[in-house]
Amino acid sequence: MGECEFIENCPFFNGQLAEKPVEIEKLKEDYCRSNNLHCARYVIAMALGKEKMPSNLYPHEKEVAYNLLAEEG
Ligand code: SF4
Known part of the structure; x- marks a missing residue:
């Protein structure tokens, strides 16, 4: 699998989201880089x-993503 193609421009990866009490480096390893x-x-x-x-969505917040997909789908 490897690195996500959005890494260069992703606001999460580039530290542009509001901070949350999570281990950001671990999320980058678990998602963005793998x-x-x-x-x-x-x-x-x-x-x-993308629009x-x-x-302010973080990679591990899949429930938010699924809810959004259910609403939009
Ligand atoms: S947060 Fe998600 S979309 Fe952004 S670089 Fe990481 S894996 Fe890709």
């Missing part, structure tokens, strides 16, 4: 388009 197919942001970008990505 398995973007499980990333909530990536899932929304693929299914609905539908909630501004």
